[in-house]
Amino acid sequence: MRRLRWLVPALIMIGWLAIGGFGGPFAGKLSDVSENDNSAFLPASAEATEVQRLQERFTQNEAVPAIVVAEREGGVTPADRAYLEERAGEAASIEGVQQPLSPVIPSRDGQALQLVVPMTGEPNEAVEQLRGLLDRDRPEGLDVYAAGPAGQIADLSEAFGGIDGMLLLVAGSVVALILIIVYRSPLLPFLVLLSGIFALGLASLTVYLLADSGALALNGQSQGILFILVFGAATDYALLLVSRFREELRDTEDRYAAIRKALRGTIEPIAASAGTVILGVLCLLFSDLNSNRGLGPVAAIGIGASLLASVTFLPAVLAIFGRAAFWPFRPMHGSPHPEAKGVWGRIAGFVDRRPRAVWVVTALVLLAGAAFVPQLKADGTSQTDVFLTDVDSVAGQEVLSRHFPGGVGSPAIVIADAQRTDAVLEATRVDGVSSAEAAGTRDGLVLIEAVLDAPADSERAVGIVQDLRDSVHALEGADAKVGGRTAVQLDTQETSKRDRMVIIPIVLVVVFAVLALLLRSLLAPLLLVATVVLSFAATMGVSALVFNHVLGFPGADPAVPLFGFVFLVALGIDYNIFLMTRVREEARTRGTREGTRHGLTVTGGVITSAGVVLAATFAALAVLPILFLAQIAFIVAFGVLLDTLIVRSLLVPALTVDIGRKVWWPSALSR
Known part of the structure; x- marks a missing residue:
């Protein structure tokens, strides 16, 4: 039987090769089932959504306008026209x-x-x-752009077009470089x-099938x-397992016994970590925005796939390769543990x-970092500010703003009782509305x-749209509603603000509950949640300074x-x-003080490496020229490093x- 111990790991490897081979290509197909139009993400109860639904009565095909604008300094000519x-x-x-x-x-x-071109x-x-x-055959000296909502949608799609190959290349290269430095x-x-690639293949296949079915x-x-989360999480879990495996190889001669001990010692923190993230991102299901609700399951699927690959494929492949996986620095049986003499022992x-x-x-x-949180401008930005590179739709919008009423081509849409048409037209005369006219009745x-x-x-x-709504809503019996492109933006911002107030407390309660179950304590989870919240506040304060004064960002989405x-x-x-589960394990035999010292010593290197890997993979999001992703990249990368290097290394211990x-308290370990 001992000779056949390689059979189960080999079968697991073959199974994952099949999953990776079949699911991998779906990572490149996700763009085919993605939707980047904000109006598709609003809840059915949003006023802009209601107007959009009523508007279908007036036209069979809902058109999205592309606005062609041509400009010549000194004046356009008859030939230009x-x-x-x-x-x-x-x-x-x-x-x-x-x-x-x-x-x-x-x-x-x-x-x-x-020229307005409906599409x-x-x-x-x-x-x-x-x-x-x-x-x-464009006349020399004439600048021509295709802008408007259709132009912006096309530019967004192009920005996300190479997302799969570019992100995988950047994230994979960064992770490989860090791992080579860590493990030599x-x-x-x-x-x-x-392990990360196979996890991504499984996650991509699952997400593609669900998105394609409309689920x-x-x-x-x-x-x-999704791409970044799967790579980062799979690598984090791998680092924890590999570190424990290397420890066990120094104390255990048989590699199969070593991997069993390593898996038993890490399965609880890895599963708890994955469970916490999964439950945390699933809290986004309480969002009223379909895009946020969609991200929750997408991220949860990614974390689940990372967990599955980390506790099946990786142990199997490590069992087969054994000490050879660490070549040329193999951890030999009986060799000393280097952790105690290193920098983490001194810390x-x-x-x-x-x-x-x-x-x-x-x-x-x-707290000093958190003091700058009020400087964070997260009340929304214009859609043209979404792009961090020069695109046609932004350049065209700037030309439109210079020479035409800003909202031409994308008017606000008011739908009301036809018997109150004159009164509604009168109510639309608010500051910022240049003209209003009835376009039809039905x-x-x-x-x-x-x-x-103003630009839409x-x-x-x-x-202006908020003032317009206030004005027409005040008309009794008109049942007036205001929609259109700007109204979609307004409703999206308002819904995002509501989501913040609802989801953040839910996440805190969920995380506290998971920690309480894991650590069999109430005080330790309370302290851990408080430290992470403090770290988040400091991160947002530093981010505000960087966004406002270093990168010059115009603001942020709510x-x-x-x-x-x-x-x-x-x-x-x-x-x-990762830290406190090891500290608790050591505290049972060493006591809390010595257990904390030993736990920090043996986990310091691997957790720091995991934090650097996760920060680097999230930083890879910055290669996409989208304001939202660049801001998330900085916030998560900086915040993870802050958690890794300050909170977990110093504050919590x-x-x-x-x-x-x-x-x-109140477990038996407190007595």
Whole structure:
């Protein structure tokens, strides 16, 4: 039987090779089932959604306008106008373009021309063809752009288009480099990366099937976070298992016995860590935004796949390779444990000698960072600010703003009782509305288009729409509702703010409950949750300084603090779980003080490596030129490093030593 011990690990490896081979290609297909239109994510109860539904009575096909704008410094010429009229005639034949197109409209200052091209369905291909058409025989000196909502959707899709290959390449390269530095082995990093790749294949297959069936909403942001989360989590769990395996190989001659002991010693913290993250991200199901609700299951599936690969494939492959996996620095049976003499032994000794001074100073440092939280501007940004690189839709919007009423082509839509049409038109005369007119009646309802004097995606336009709603809602018997592109943005921001107030407390309760069950204590979980919340506040304060004064970002989406909180609390608590489960294990035989010292000594290196890996993988999100993802990349990367290097290394051990065995209250270990 001993000779056949390799059979089960070999069968597990073959099974994962099949999963990876079948599921891997679906990582590249996720873009086919993703949706990047904000209007698709609002709840059915949102006013903009109600207007969108009522608007279908007035038109069979809901068109998304692409706004072509041409500008010439010094004034457009008759030849410029003839060129654009000719292109308008050709654009009508593009598949997805809905006729009729608007006439070519000159600006009052004579320096620009405008053409509205309605599009149905997904406008990506139609916008690409339109832009190609506009580039042909363009008069010299005339700048032409395809902007508007359809242009923005196409630019967003292009930004997310290479998300799978680019993110995998960057994240994989960063993780491989860190693992080579940590283990000084060419083989072990390859095995760990294989675990992450197979986990991603399983997660991608599952998410694709669910998104394709309509069971969950997937967008480009969720897709990018899935890739990073799977790689980061799988590597974190692998580092914990591999570190314990290396420990056991020094004390156990047989590699199969060593991997069994390593798995028994790490399965509880790894499963607890994964369970905490899964429950934390599933709290997003309480969101009213479909995109947030979709991210919850997507992230949970990714973490689940990472856990499964880490406790099946990785132990199997380590059992087969044994000490050879660590070549050329193999941990031989009977060799000394290097951890106790390293830097973490000295840090543990320092914390043990002066625990109160350590936790007071680190807490004050974190509070200093948290003091800058009020500077965080997270009330929303214009849609054109979403892009961090130059794109056609942004350049075109800037031209439109210079020469035309800002909201032309994307008016606010007011739908009301047709019998109150005159009163509603009168009520639309609020500051910021340049014109309003009835565009049709149907089934006792009137549709009014109100053109704003600010760009439809700007924060000023959001304020105008709010004033417009207040005005028309005040009319008795009109049952007026305001929708349109700007209203979608307003409702999305308001829903995001509501989600923050609801979901953050739920996450804290869930995390506390998991920790209480894991540590069989009430005081220790309370301290751990408090330290992670303090770390999150410090992270957001530092992020505010960096975003405002270093990177010059215009602001942040209201969902940024929520996403940052969910990921930082769920992921940041991981390292406390890794540490405190080992401390509790050691405290049973050594006592709390010595157990804390030994636990920090033996886990310090691996947890720090795991934190660096996770921070580096999330930082890879910054390669995508999207404001939201760049901000999440910085917040999570910085926050994870803060948790790893300050909270878990100094604050938590110092508090544990200072409080003593009572930290385990009310369990028997506290007595």
